[in-house]
Amino acid sequence: MSFKTLLCNSAFALAASLTSVQAQATEYPLTIENCGFPQVFEAAPKNVVSVGQQGTEILYALDLGDRLSGTALWFTEILPEYKAQNDKVERIADNMPGFEAVIAKRPELAFTQYEWMIGAQGVVGTRPQFHDLGVKTYIMPTDCDGKDNLVGSDGTRTEAFSIESLYKTITELGQIFDRQQAALELVDQLKSREAAAVAKAAELKADQMTAAVWFSSAEMELDPYMAGRSGAAGDMIRAIGLTNVVTSDEEWPTVGWETIAKANPTWLILAEMDRRRFPADDVEKKLEFLKSDPVASQLEAVKSGRIIVINSQEMEASLRRVTGIEKIVTAIARAK
Known part of the structure; x- marks a missing residue:
């Protein structure tokens, strides 16, 4: 069986499974424990600043481009499928934005892929700095689960990275923004494609x-x-x-x-x-x-x-x- 055929078969299996699985709508207020901070969301945030390309593309994948008022920290071009959403959002910095530049957008949520951007020693700002102004914060669990970002220049893993932390990020964002069905389908698609590739690698x-x-x-x-x-x-x-x-x-x-x-x-x-x-x-x-x-x-x-x-x-x-x-x-x- 070719790699292409394997991927197609997985896609068909995924499509069949999605027809029988339906996520529940979010019930607010919603409490999310995120990297040591409990966050209570009374409703889905309508104004978000995203610091980090990885997280920004996840928001676009959940069709949340209309919620973003600013992005920052880019490494490469946006994926083509998200260009239309991204073209409507201001890029406030190619790399690290200033605290004032983020706050100037009056976000309800400051979202980051790296704790060293918004965290205990955040170079953009600390979580208490944002929280004191009524701005909630969310750090991708990929950068804090099983990791101590206060040790070493890039942080130190206390446990090996697990792909489950990426799926957790997508799932929690689905809950926060009431996009749970989209999040479920996205995680299933990623799992299906990876399983097909891993099976081919074993061959x-x-x-x-x-x-x-x-x-x-x-x-x-x-x-x-x-x-x-x-x-x-x-x-x-x-x-x-x-x-x-x-x-x-x-x-x-x-x-x-x-x-x-x-x-x-x-x-x-x-x-x-x-x-x-x-x-x-x-x-x-x-x-x-x-x-x-x-x-x-x-x-x-x-x-x-x-x-x-x-x-x-x-x-x-x-x-x-x-x-x-x-x-x-x-x-x-x-x-x-």
Whole structure:
């Protein structure tokens, strides 16, 4: 059975299951325990500022673009299917917005994908700062469940990332905005597509292969930021069956090329993005480096062309994760 046929069969099965499952409407007031803060919603928020592309795209997937008055923190272009909604929403910052810029939109809810943006040490603002002004806050559970964001530059995982925290995010947003049916269908679609891709990976014996995931580097000559085993990217390749050659529990540790060369992964997975904070954000510079560096160029994955490029957001706890999984599995299939 082809990968395409497998995906189609899963889609048909999903469509059949959705006809018999109906979510209940939200009953307000609704209490949500979010990253240590109880939030009581008397009604669905009508004015939202979203800080983080991953979360913004989830709101668009739930058809909530008309609730957004501002967005910030973008890594790449919006998914085409959400462009019409996004074109109507002001982008108040490409990266980190100021507290005043968020408050100026008079939101009922400030929504973020990262606790370091809006949290105990939030660089945009702390939760009490927003709450004191009557603005509720919601942090994606993907960034706080099983994680201590007060330890380490990117936080420290106390438990390995679980995809269930993404489904929890979607489900809770469905409850908050009374979009529970849309949330149910979205989660089912994501699960169905991932199950199909994982089944194909098993056929390809991906569990006999290894991988390393390169996000970026502060400077080309410095050690790269690689996916650790406990973060979202580590969970993604583990779901496929690949063994991560980076054994650190950090989400994006720096790892020397000598260490990666010693592990000699079967596959190198590279992030592409529109952001240009670091030189290695540019995937073309990554590819040039791999060909020219005396250590990296000797990797079997480089010599054999076993390099897979996916979008940076496909490495994160986002709607795009399943697309990243499908791309990786397709690349493995083509190499067979």
